[in-house]
Amino acid sequence: MARPEPKRVSPLSSDTASDSPIAELPGDALRERAVDELRRALGDSLIDSLIKPGDDVWVRVALTSWREAGAILRDTLQMDYFCFLSAIDWMPSPYGRGEDEPGAEIERPTEIKQGYTGGETRFQVFARVASTDLHYGITIKADVPEDDLVVPSWISNYAGANWHERECHEMFGIGFGGHPNLINMYLPTGFEGHPLRKDFPLLARMVKPWPGIVDVEPLPGEDGPSTENLEANNPDGAAS
């Protein structure tokens, strides 16, 4: 006897699925409009902006208008989707990649050089928000002076900023003014130091030298030990 067809409920309240592609993909006109809108609303507080055609847009605002800029992005520019918020420490690491011989004295660059849209301070906060209707996003940055590492909280703009600010606080030691619950998220209570700062050493690399550096073998034809044996074993002449 044939198995009876199982009763199937229709799970959809209404038919809302859409076929691809529907989206008008973002043009640079949208990005330019976003920068213009921010400049109009913030005036001199919008310090710098960068549009990479067909790719992305960056803006840098003064720290005092950080929260206001978030509100403009959300309300005026329809950036309804909160992507992330974090910080960058622009100081070059005094430890390099932790691949030195123990005890070696190595000169490293100490000049602090910021990335896109420039900057004046060692620390910068940056966040990304996007528009689910218009399908483009914006990265916004602000300088944070080192003697007063406090940033206005974005929770009033985007509820999701809560956890990102907590993470940023423990990893970089940046405070967020107006955050209700700035406690550690990952690290144990009472942990000393801020791990993502460049001057926080990665202890695993400090106690034992990185083994990866010793077994770099040169390609055939490159300077280094003779490669004749390698080629003799490998008639195709392939490198590996």
Place this chain on the structure above:
Amino acid sequence: MSLDAMLGDRQKLAYIASQAADARLNVELETEGMTLNIGPQHPATHGTLRIICRLDGEQVIWAEPSAGYMHRGYEKLTEVRTFPQVTSLVNRIDWLGSFANEVPFILASEKLMQIEAQPRAQHIRTILFELSRIANVGLFLGDLGVQMGAVTPVFMAFRDREYVLNLIESATGGRFHPNFDRIGGLKDDLPKGWIEETRGVMRKLRNFCTEMEDLLFGNEIFQSRTRGVGVIPKEIALSYGMSGANLRASGVDYDLRRDQVLPMAWDKTKFTVWTHPDGDSFARCWVRLMETRESTLIVDQLLDTMPAGPVMAKVPRIIKVPEGEAWVSTENPLGEMGYYVVSKGDLGPFRVKIRSASFNNISIVPWVLRGVYVPDIITILASLYFILGDIDR
């Protein structure tokens, strides 16, 4: 005193006495706020997440997840690795769909180097990406039953997931952590016979989806435990930065496979982005079910249109990435996963901000658990679907 009056008094007294007894009973049964710890070792937490709930009777009045039991510090570790070495780290973020974690990082590095993978490499990348989605979300569908006391679906899910893992293994050599993506293309081409085998497995997986639909989604108990439970409105979901199926289940039509330009092969296929207007636990599960089925269809279309050619572009052996900043995110099984890569023209990245989907998806828990009943905590957590490695990184 008349009898009537006495009776009246007695009735009155009896009434008062019964009221007093009730009051005594209420005082005895009155519960003070109780704190309930769920996890860190609870099966519903897919790892070690602890959720601290304060209860009033059966109702949650306050809840706060406590993450960090699995924090591995990948953002710091990337700063001491070279670009090609990073993929083996980020593989371990969402361990059920590992290949999908590598792709956005590689795409961001390629964007900075201004190179693009060959068409065949893009195709294979997209196929493996969708296979990771099936492996990941397929397990979710089985796991969902277990959270509600139905044990059968999880065996079916593990059985059928094995076929997908075998495919990933035969193409990449790794079941869980393929580490197959390279800057400029892929480590290798597909093995012989792989395409035919994949077609067969996709048919099996579609049957699996139908089975799940009949077994689980049509089940009355399942429906009554998920419908109308844990409703997240659209605005709240967006403000918390929820993404993926969780966002689409709240009625937002947003899918990064369709809504952005990427050097991947999704634009060469035709697929449906499923959304649901309800925003409850059922909607989130249902959208995932439909997405799994849609993924198998995407894989089928890509297998039909596989271009020939090399899988690796010409890149220098020692990879130095030019100075710059790049953001690339993709629609991973759990939601939007992206990497903000800052390079200083060195062998390794200067800073990598990893935006993982579960971190945002789970940050809504304090909001959504407020006011729900204790048994619903588990179904809501299950339907939000997070993976601990993806929260803690």
